[in-house]
Amino acid sequence: MKTIKKISILFLSLITFLACNDDNLNVDNPDGNAVEGGLLDVKNTSINYVVGNPGPYSASIRVYQGAVKSTSIRVAKTFYSGDFVSNTVDTFKTIAISDTNQNSFVNYDFSFPEMVEGLTGANGSPLSATDTDYQIGDYWKFDYYVTNSNGEHLNYASTKATISTRFAGTYRVVESAYWNSGGFNGDWNGDQFVIESIDANIYKHNGLAFWSDNTYYFTVDSGTGAITILGKDLDDADVLLNTSPIMTCEGDYTFESLTCINQATANDVTGEDVLEFTTGYFRGVGATREFYEKMVKIVD
Known part of the structure; x- marks a missing residue:
């Protein structure tokens, strides 16, 4: 009976540990987990773009390595304004992961001219290069595609860069x-x-x-x-x-x-x-x- 209780406690502890670990990472990763590798933990899921400050802005990602080795990240971008969704630029940024032997952090920078480049607005013209033309709440979504030993996969967590003002x-x-x-x-x-x-x-x-x-x-x-x-x-x-x-x-x-x-x-x-x-x-x-x-x- 004592043995059953010990096993039950160990099992419940393991569930609690895994649940807390998943909550802390805030991801639902189809490529693996922190132990197996293939996981991207996006640290900046929300960034305020401040009107009048074209950047650069920075985003940080933690890369978990394991049996699954992640070698690069492709960042795609799409613009959203109310019900309007723009075209997607499939390769906004490409981030090489140089160290595949251990977990690491990678960062990338972007500026307003980079955010609008290659995207088309609701009127069929390129997105405006003037940030005051946008409405508060308009945003760019950056999706992360990780290349690893299992191929390329879309990471669950993404980044939103939202038109805002400095002190909001x-x-x-x-x-x-x-x-x-x-x-x-x-x-x-x-x-x-x-x-x-x-x-x-x-x-x-x-x-x-x-x-x-x-x-x-x-x-x-x-x-x-x-x-x-x-x-x-x-x-x-x-x-x-x-x-x-x-x-x-x-x-x-x-x-x-x-x-x-x-x-x-x-x-x-x-x-x-x-x-x-x-x-x-x-x-x-x-x-x-x-x-x-x-x-x-x-x-x-």
Whole structure:
């Protein structure tokens, strides 16, 4: 009986190990596994293409070797915009794998001119060479075809390079303060918020401190990083926070407790961009609600 229990525990442990291993790799690989070889673990499944920054951008892939030896990777590209799907360029990049004796990392770079080259748009003409002609959410899909001792096979995981703007993403708050009628009333450090691209210039801040159902809009000066919080929404109506008029540093209402700090700081090394906001809503002199937050972009 003890022997059966030991075998059962070992079997369940093996299943758990394999399941965790597969989850960590985030792939469904028809060519093999980490032990047998033939596996590509794509580290950059999603890349934001920032309008105004033609690159180069980089993608990284881990190559697992085993009895199955991978020798090269062919990268194909296709463009997507809404329901439109372009032609596919079968050989966008070719990556040689020089070391087949052990697991390794390979990288490749690409720029905007390379992304559009050879692809045809919905009107039958070549894709535009001007990145401002694209809509937020348009994307290029890079598929990976691995050549190994079993032939060439399509890898399960791919990479999407999506038209975005620099500061879009999910952020974690690292500093914050809420002032109510001149008194400090708490913080929301550690909470996460989504900064959404509306177009090439306007961002949407989803949530306000403790209230997830409030939103406001802002722009970022491309030269200085200065943030301007907008008093109007996308329909040109006055922005209300918790049913009261928004307070902005450029607006008509005076902050009574906080000093205005509205700044975006790009981190080109790690991608952990920093945003700082000062905003609030006006309920009368001596009854303002004021908010400061400093947030750091979460990098996958």
